[in-house]
Amino acid sequence: MVPDHLNHAWQKAIGLLRHPGAGILLATTSTLVLVLSLVGFTAEKSTERTARKPSLLDLLDEVARDSDPKKVLPGQQPDAPQAESWTSPLAQQCSGIDQSMRSRLLAKRRKLPQLRQSIPADPTNYGDRFRSNPWGQAINPAPRVVVLHETVYSLSSAVNTFLTPHPRDEDQVSYHTLVGLDGSIVDVVDPLKRAYGAGYSAFLGEWAVTNAEFDGSVNNFALHLSLETPDDGHGTHGDHSGYTTAQYDALALVLDGWLERFEIDPAAITTHRHVDLGGARADPRSFSWSDLQNRLAALGRLCQS
Structure with a gap:
């Protein structure tokens, strides 16, 4: 879905295209290109957000935590018994x-x-x-x-x-x-x-x-x-x-x-x-x-x- 502000800009560009005058037409063409670029960029970003789902590692990063760095002990973790x-x-x-x-x-x-x-x-x-x-x-x-x-x-x-x-x-x-x-x-x-x-x-x-x-x-x-x-x-x-x-x-x-x-x-x-x-x-x-x-x-x- 195109955002309202981009849709408004699009309608404005189409209206200007109908107005006589080469200078206006040139300006309008530039506006239209800009709007199309913005629409394409927004759609691409929206697709990326929709397509990318958080991985297991992403989820674990959200819920897992490190030990308290202020209480780090010397040495290393003891080995588990055989x-x-x-x-x-x-x-x-x-x-x-x-x-x-x-x-x-x-x-x-x-x-x-x-x-x-x-x-x-x-x-x-x-x-x-x-x-x-x-x-x-x-x-x-x-x-x-x-x-x-x-x-x-x-x-x-x-x-x-x-x-x-x-x-x-x-x-x-x-x-x-x-x-x-x-x-x-x-x-x-x-x-x-x-x-x-x-x-x-x-x-x-x-x-x-x-x-x-x-x-x-x-x-x-x-x-x-x-x-x-x-x-x-x-x-x-x-x-x-x-x-x-x-x-x-x-x-x-x-x-x-x-x-x-x-x-x-x-x-x-x-x-x-x-x-x-x-x-x-x-x-x-x-x-x-x-x-x-x-x-x-x-x-x-x-x-x-």
């Missing part, structure tokens, strides 16, 4: 797709924005992703691993915990997204922010230390998703009856969006049990990788050339 190797249970799959499952998931994906609910956590329970650590060294804040959890108790109990202010660092906790037994999806922390889903943790020998008073963790480069635990699994001991069909559907759809948006390899979907360095975590218990495999394959996420 981590266990991770072999993903998810295999490449280009054939043998369950077409009825694919149709169901695609139908749900079209309605996904309406199915999601946002209940933001209290600001004490999440933070910024950091681009540098307390020693002033650059660290990569881009999400590149997905950690699966379970709530241990009900979905509402988890939400209430995240809504409760926790001034003490050691009490702060959150996930980016929760998935209920009925397949409901509750987004708690913006994926561009740092959720406090794992404490002392590492993935493939990598962690990030963002507070020198605490051990490193995967939180600065992780996305955290937690499945609601069934009633027979409340507590931390033993297995339980497992997660519902609706939960696996919703889980696959959330992961599908994250893998696309952040260009994460499906092999980087792991568990809290695996990344935990303290040996105290077992979640998600009773998890079926084959159920997730079938759904991600149906969505075309496991067929890579």
